[in-house]
Amino acid sequence: MKRPLLLRLVPESLRLSAFYRLYLGKHDRYQSLYQSxxxxxxxxxxxxxxxGDLISDIIAFTGVYESRLTQRVARLAQRGGILVDVGANLGYFSLLWAALNKENRCVAFEASPRNIPILNRNIRQNGLESRIEVFPVAAGQESGTMKFSLGPVEQTG
Structure with missing residues (x-):
């Protein structure tokens, strides 16, 4: 299924607004948008x-998450380098970085055990295993162990 026609036609600057007004909470009607x-x-x-996850909903319906940051990351990716993605979630910025320049590398930290299988699948299905290394831990100033709340089951962030 393609994204709704309105979201394909409106300029990117209005897409998020249109999503919130017309499609937020309607993920059940658009399940196929969430696969590939x-x-x-x-x-x-x-x-x-x-x-049902807000980050996933926005990406599924609009193809972009945090538009200004995405634009900046895309510009920087053209120059090349290493991205350290702390809190990689399902891999949006890691995938973007690695895909936009074949020389780019990414180190992705993700602490949520619910996200790791999807993050790894997203990397694999795009053939970016050699450019994105996943560390299934939180990143912090010092080593140690602490309690970590996964939050609601339907949310990845």
Whole structure:
């Protein structure tokens, strides 16, 4: 299933607003958007997402998450380098970074055990295993152990 026509036609600057007004909470009616959702800034990259999770909903319906940050990351990715993605979630910025320049590398930290299988699947299905290394831990100033709340089951963040 393609994204709703309105969201494909409106300029990116209005897309998020249109999503919130017309499609927020309607993930049940658009389940297929969450499987292999293409990214606008890297159209050859696809993500599996979690219906009902706000980050996933935005990506599924619009193809972009945090538009200004995405634009900046995309510009920087052209120059190349290493991205350290702390709190990689399902891999949006890691995938974008690695896909936009074949020389780019990414180190992705993700503490949520619920996100790790999807993050790894997203990396694998895009053939980016050699460019993105996943560390299934939290990143912090010092070593140690602490309590970690996974939050509601339907949320990835």
């Amino acid at each position: 959702a293409p990214l606008c800034y890297a159209p050859d990259v696809f993500m599996d997402l979690v219906p």
